[in-house]
Amino acid sequence: MNQDEIIAMAREEGLSFVPDTNSPLARIVRKAVAKEREACAKVCDELAELNRASPTDSMWQWGECAAAIRARGQKEELV
Numbered sequence: 001m002n003q004d005e006i007i008a009m010a011r012e013e014g015l016s017f018v019p020d021t022n023s024p025l026a027r028i029v030r031k032a033v034a035k036e037r038e039a040c041a042k043v044c045d046e047l048a049e050l051n052r053a054s055p056t057d058s059m060w061q062w063g064e065c066a067a068a069i070r071a072r073g074q075k076e077e078l079v
Contacts, residue, residue, distance in 0.1 A: 034073055041069040 006029060007018050019025045044066035051062065 037073045039067055041066040044069065 003021065006026075010018065020030065044062045048062035
């Protein structure tokens with residue numbers, strides 16, 4: 001999720017102002033997004049671990065999924 005998407009969501013919810021990118025509200029949103037992203041990546045990690053007992057291509061796909069989710073967060077932090 002990028003800054004423009006967050007601003008659009010804020011406006012959809014009736015906010016008439018756009019908080020500064022370093023405001024407490026913006027920091028809370030970034031923390032919540034990061035926490036949810038990490039939770040999703042952990043689900044992929046857990047699925048990869050479950051599949052480790054009987055290795056298949058899907059085990060690697062879950063690992064790649066977790067890495068891709070985490071990479072999105074790093075990419076967005078740079079913006």
